[in-house]
Amino acid sequence: MKILLTGASGLLGSAFAQAAKRRGHHVVGITGRYDGPLPGPAERKQLDLADLNALEAFALEQFPDAIVNCAAISEPGDCEKDPAASRLLNVALPEKLALLARHLFATLIHISSEQVFDGTAARYYRDSPPSPPNEYARQKLESEHRVNELAAEFATTLRLPLLMGNSLAGTRSLHERLLLSWSKGQATPLFTDEYRQPCLVDNAAAVMLELCERSDLKGVYHWAGEKCISRYEMGQRIAQHFGLPAEQLVQAAQRGDDPRFAHRQARLDLDITPLASKLKTQAQAFADQLDALIVPKPVRSWYHSQ
Template sequence: MTILLTGASGLVGSAFARAAKRRGHRVIGLVGAFPGAIDGLEVKQQVDLSNDAATTAAVLDAFPEAIVNCAAVSVPEQCDANPALAQALNVTLPTTLARLAHHVSARFVHLSSEQVFDGTHSKPYAATDALAPINLYGRQKIESERAVHAAAADFAVTIRAPLLMGNSVGGQRSNHERLFADWAAGRTPRLFTDEFRQTCTAENLAEVMVELCERQDLRGIFHWAGTELVSRYALGVAIREHFKLTATQAPITAVARAEVPEAARKRQARLALNISPLAGKLKTRPQAVAEQLAELNVPPPCRAWYLGLQ
């Protein structure tokens, strides 16, 4: 099928392009200013996705069988810094895409976030649990979900995703890539020992999203994540050990949320997701942390630093 992909240069978007190509689909990728090649795309188009008319023209020109939305301002601090742009990409864009999906009868796969929850539950969140975001990003994701399913109820599926691992096109977007950037620059990241996430890789999530393009019988909101809940600190240590770095070469400071109350106020303590409803319907399987680590590469911007340690 022909799939129109927004955010094709991002961590999930680029992974989706590769996964869709492997399954024989034709992917038209929309990017902003990204100049490089993206593996898996048959066509790459530069489109201002904050411009409704430009987005509409791109969709109608492609007339796709499926639309996949991976474009977002996904860092909460960046949403706070530029709320107008975040609103345009996190809410207005998916709303427009959903209306267009309904218009051209295309499957619509929308990417949302675990941050629609407040992180106070001791049990994994179900898709039907009450929403209680603690930041602007989470509020925008809720608004986008409601708009998408109102505009394209017969065509749309939303995936709420967790903290993501993986190898981005530029080597600067994912969790391990940001850690490497700190270490290469001589900085010591501070990671919470009591902040827990159920991480998965962008590649694994992309496989799920490709399956959902093909499974038009699945509609509504679902959760996807890995199989293990792990603290930010434990994950950082696991990444360091995977790349055979020492604590001197790649230092990490362990901190508790109570030590940094201002930061903790804007971050959820525990985000575990109930993935059983979707995992029971797909061929793609959720991964343990060890499987996720095995997929990670040394980020290109940090390779010289890393090789210098060997």
């Protein structure tokens, strides 16, 4: 299968490209400014994804069997600062990809986010009413609507949670950012009252591959790890996994103690049963996710000196 992949150098896109290669698929990876090593894609193309005409011409030239959209501006603060710029990637791009999927009769896998929910419910189901609390979440929800309106018979939208994993640069994921802070002598305050359902990117990539290879799972689905845990527990267990003193490096904090964070969702617990019951890939426990994490290159000298 030929797969056109946007965001091929990102945390999730890179994991997907490598998984697809192992399964014998031909991945054409699109990157932005990143020009470093890119394992996985059989071909790569540097392209400004805000240039939708250039993207369309390239996609029509490639004529893929599937399109996988991992590109996004995912930092909520960036979306608040410049919503017009972030909408180009978060809304206009998936809209264009949906049109292309319909034109090419190609499967489309579009990545959305748990952030479309406000965090006030005990659990969120496929049909739970979204209530996006910030600009990033509003854009992701709008992208879901555009994809469904334009390519419902070809598209699967996958809402994903906080992602764990090893990025190409070693600076993108939660454990990489924590280790970078700790290497600078900075203890990290993490919330005891903010719960997420983390998922390893390799596990999410396996799900995405199954969705590419099947034609019977269209619409919106959730995927995540086995259970919700607090940010504080995540930080503690990451430190312990790397043999570091969690009691010195991780500080307990609460969202409500700082008005800057009081708006953050308290709990994002996703029901994944509708998808998990139909796939070979199964959700992972947090301990299994930790086993896949490595010390990133930017902090290896510091880490080995501990």
